[in-house]
Amino acid sequence: MYDAPLRKTDVEAQTTKIAARDVQVYYGDTHAIKDVSVDLLDKTVTSFIGPSGCGKSTFLRCLNRMNDTIDICRVEGLISLDGQDIYEKRVDPVQLRAKVGMVFQKPNPFPKSIYDNVAYGPKIHGMARNKAELDEIVEKALRRGAIWDEVKDRLDAPGTGLSGGQQQRLCIARAVATEPEVLLMDEPCSALDPIATAQVEELIDELREQYSVVIVTHSMQQAARVSQKTAFFHLGNLVEYGETSQIFTNPTDPRTESYITGRIG
Amino acid sequence: MPVTWLVFIVLALALAGFVAGRVRIDSAAGAGRPHSLPNYYGWNIAIKVMVPAFLVLICWLIVQPFVVNGAVTARLGDNAVPDGSTIGLVMSDVRRVAEGLDAAVSQGLMGADQASDLRTEFTNVRDRLAEAGVALGSNVTPQVLGAAQTWRALNANGMLLMSVAVTALALAGLVWGYVQTTPDFRARNTVENALRIMLLAAASLAILTTIGIVFSLIGNTIKFFSLYPASEFFGSFTWSPSFGGGSELGIWPLLWGTLYISVIALTVAVPIGLFAAVYLSEYAGPRMRAWAKPMLEVLAGIPTIVYGLFALLTVGPLLLSVFGRDGLGWMQAGTAVMTAGLVMGIMLIPFVSSLSDDIINAVPQSLRDGSYGLGATKSETIKQVILPAALPGIVGAILLAASRAIGETMIVVLGAGAAARLSLNPFDAMTTVTAKIVSQLTGDADFASPEALVAFALGMTLFVMTLGLNVFALYIVRKYREQYE
Numbered sequence: 001m002y003d004a005p006l007r008k009t010d011v012e013a014q015t016t017k018i019a020a021r022d023v024q025v026y027y028g029d030t031h032a033i034k035d036v037s038v039d040l041l042d043k044t045v046t047s048f049i050g051p052s053g054c055g056k057s058t059f060l061r062c063l064n065r066m067n068d069t070i071d072i073c074r075v076e077g078l079i080s081l082d083g084q085d086i087y088e089k090r091v092d093p094v095q096l097r098a099k100v101g102m103v104f105q106k107p108n109p110f111p112k113s114i115y116d117n118v119a120y121g122p123k124i125h126g127m128a129r130n131k132a133e134l135d136e137i138v139e140k141a142l143r144r145g146a147i148w149d150e151v152k153d154r155l156d157a158p159g160t161g162l163s164g165g166q167q168q169r170l171c172i173a174r175a176v177a178t179e180p181e182v183l184l185m186d187e188p189c190s191a192l193d194p195i196a197t198a199q200v201e202e203l204i205d206e207l208r209e210q211y212s213v214v215i216v217t218h219s220m221q222q223a224a225r226v227s228q229k230t231a232f233f234h235l236g237n238l239v240e241y242g243e244t245s246q247i248f249t250n251p252t253d254p255r256t257e258s259y260i261t262g263r264i265g
Numbered sequence: 266m267p268v269t270w271l272v273f274i275v276l277a278l279a280l281a282g283f284v285a286g287r288v289r290i291d292s293a294a295g296a297g298r299p300h301s302l303p304n305y306y307g308w309n310i311a312i313k314v315m316v317p318a319f320l321v322l323i324c325w326l327i328v329q330p331f332v333v334n335g336a337v338t339a340r341l342g343d344n345a346v347p348d349g350s351t352i353g354l355v356m357s358d359v360r361r362v363a364e365g366l367d368a369a370v371s372q373g374l375m376g377a378d379q380a381s382d383l384r385t386e387f388t389n390v391r392d393r394l395a396e397a398g399v400a401l402g403s404n405v406t407p408q409v410l411g412a413a414q415t416w417r418a419l420n421a422n423g424m425l426l427m428s429v430a431v432t433a434l435a436l437a438g439l440v441w442g443y444v445q446t447t448p449d450f451r452a453r454n455t456v457e458n459a460l461r462i463m464l465l466a467a468a469s470l471a472i473l474t475t476i477g478i479v480f481s482l483i484g485n486t487i488k489f490f491s492l493y494p495a496s497e498f499f500g501s502f503t504w505s506p507s508f509g510g511g512s513e514l515g516i517w518p519l520l521w522g523t524l525y526i527s528v529i530a531l532t533v534a535v536p537i538g539l540f541a542a543v544y545l546s547e548y549a550g551p552r553m554r555a556w557a558k559p560m561l562e563v564l565a566g567i568p569t570i571v572y573g574l575f576a577l578l579t580v581g582p583l584l585l586s587v588f589g590r591d592g593l594g595w596m597q598a599g600t601a602v603m604t605a606g607l608v609m610g611i612m613l614i615p616f617v618s619s620l621s622d623d624i625i626n627a628v629p630q631s632l633r634d635g636s637y638g639l640g641a642t643k644s645e646t647i648k649q650v651i652l653p654a655a656l657p658g659i660v661g662a663i664l665l666a667a668s669r670a671i672g673e674t675m676i677v678v679l680g681a682g683a684a685a686r687l688s689l690n691p692f693d694a695m696t697t698v699t700a701k702i703v704s705q706l707t708g709d710a711d712f713a714s715p716e717a718l719v720a721f722a723l724g725m726t727l728f729v730m731t732l733g734l735n736v737f738a739l740y741i742v743r744k745y746r747e748q749y750e
Contacts, residue, residue: 064638066634066637066638069633069634069637071550071551094640094641094642095640096640097637097638097639097640098639098640099640101638101639102634102638102639103638104631104634104635104638106631108629108631108632108634108635109635110632110635110636110649110650110653110654111632111650111653111654112653120636120639120641120649120650121639121640121641124639124640124641124645124649125640171635174635174639175638175639178639178640
């Protein structure tokens with residue numbers, strides 16, 4: 001991997017998109033997330049780093065209530081999206097997930113055509129009134145997923161027939177198609193080769209213009225390349241959260257320094 | 266029983282070989298580490314003792330009766346066959362007398378020498394054998410007694426030869442294996458290879474049996490078509506066998522009944538089974554699932570005759586009270602296509618649900634996550650992602666259920682009646698191919714008459730149909746299978 005120079009980040013005074021206060025997560029008896037409080041900004045890429053099992057993916061899945069599908073998982077504390085508590089009774093997790101999209105570690109296209117993969121979300125949420133509008137949404141999403149040029153001639157081909165990198169970009173296009181406000185990415189490049197990784201990273205940088213993006217990654221170079229804010233998790237605690245450049249050049253916590261210099265993890 | 270002894274002798278030799286192999290390799294260990302673990306050397310010898318010996322034993326037991334039969338028949342000659350009889354009938358007399366003599370000897374009523382020296386001139390063989398509990402239909406002629414004695418002598422000689430051959434082979438295997446047992450010998454690979462061949466033999470035996478079944482059907486089917494024109498069989502819409510001759514044996518009323526009942530059964534089983542599978546795999550909690558899945562599968566363990574009784578005693582009268590003369594007046598009696606179809610559908614529910622449940626569970630969690638992550642509800646996810654992904658497997662399960670429905674007999678016999686007719690009314694009594702096979706073969710009919718032989722043609726038709734259905738199911742499953750990692 002090449003080491004890109006740290007991007008000159010331009011985080012202005014931005015609005016908070018997601019706020020978490022004293023979040024605790026339990027898997028059965030295991031206390032997986034301890035007292036995490038963090039403000040995630042709008043139109044910013046935030047990366048979660050930390051050793052395996054530190055709780056970064058678990059915390060990510062709390063942000064769109066994906067943990068609801070796991071029976072033994074219990075979430076306490078307050079998480080709000082635009083000031084609205086997402087764990088409140090009135091909130092429909094299904095509606096929430098339309099606003100907070102998610103891209104997974106392994107590309108998981110549905111066993112449908114490329115077109116139907118992207119049209120899946122818009123159809124469910126009734127975003128298109130007719131075929132022409134749907135076509136437009138699909139094209140826009142595929143263009144934003146930076147995969148339009150590769151698939152425009154074979155929209156009817158099965159999505160599972162694409163290469164790994166193409167599949168992941170298809171999944172990103174699929175997530176983007178529902179017009180989410182926040183995009184959560186759980187190690188989106190861990191199953192990809194360096195070239196596909198570079199394409200996806202480029203894409204993440206473009207997505208920042210419209211969305212708040214949260215990315216979990218094991219690659220510190222990747223965190224440094226794509227994100228403006230970085231949060232370091234260790235053993236279920238949020239150890240340090242700040243500007244990416246500051247975390248990587250001048251960490252305040254000794255644990256963060258040990259991790260980014262490769263002594264723990 | 267010398268055969269039992271023989272088996273024990275071979276097993277004992279195998280055990281001795283196993284122990285000898287182990288001991289020999291252990292004592293040879295000074296010459297460096299042997300290639301394989303000691304047990305492999307033991308197994309190598311045991312396999313070499315048992316496999317050839319048992320193979321020869323089995324083949325001999327199969328072949329010997331044919332050889333003896335042939336030899337005795339040849340010795341009897343044509344003049345031993347009375348008028349109006351056949352060589353087959355005489356030979357069955359011979360066998361019976363021979364068995365009687367065996368029984369008499371084993372019960373101590375007769376000495377072994379006495380049995381082989383018996384003469385019809387001096388002894389009433391029929392009475393003597395009756396003492397031993399063997400009843401004969403007529404007095405024994407000198408030729409038959411002589412042939413029976415030859416039979417016994419040949420059999421005894423054969424058995425003796427077989428014992429010698431098998432024991433010798435087992436010993437030869439023992440020596441061969443023992444000589445091989447040196448530290449350089451690759452016993453582990455040899456045993457591995459022998460195991461592979463034995464597994465292969467088991468698999469090919471199953472396949473060969475299937476082929477054998479087909480050939481036994483083909484022979485009789487051809488015999489039927491030589492007595493009854495195929496154009497009538499496949500072209501006539503009437504099924505009216507009469508054992509006096511002049512019967513019409515058209516397959517269509519039976520095929521129609523089979524298909525009608527199967528369609529009703531699948532209409533019941535597929536939706537209920539599929540919904541049950543979706544509930545069990547997607548909605549039910551682990552405790553509910555642990556309880557409900559075995560309960561559903563209990564249904565699959567009920568013998569079909571019990572389902573037949575359920576149809577006859579419960580479902581039939583129930584339907585009759587609604588659709589019968591007191592109700593809508595569509596139904597004449599409790600036995601009807603609908604009765605059998607409904608009960609058969611219930612029988613197939615666990616079949617469909619259990620297979621579909623496994624298939625739905627095999628759909629990767631990542632697809633569910635992907636769908637939920639886009640804001641889809643549970644039922645949207647199931648309908649649009651999980652069922653399409655599981656579809657090929659589900660279609661396969663349904664087609665397998667269909668072949669079971671087509672082949673089902675007992676429920677039809679008890680639930681659908683025995684009248685072969687072409688009717689659209691599901692409340693009429695009809696019958697199926699399988700039920701008619703049973704009734705054609707269980708009568709007093711001459712086995713060589715077309716009325717009995719038609720059963721084989723029906724069986725062959727059924728075999729071809731279900732085979733076609735299974736091949737089609739496999740094709741569907743292969744073609745639309747999604748490759749998951």
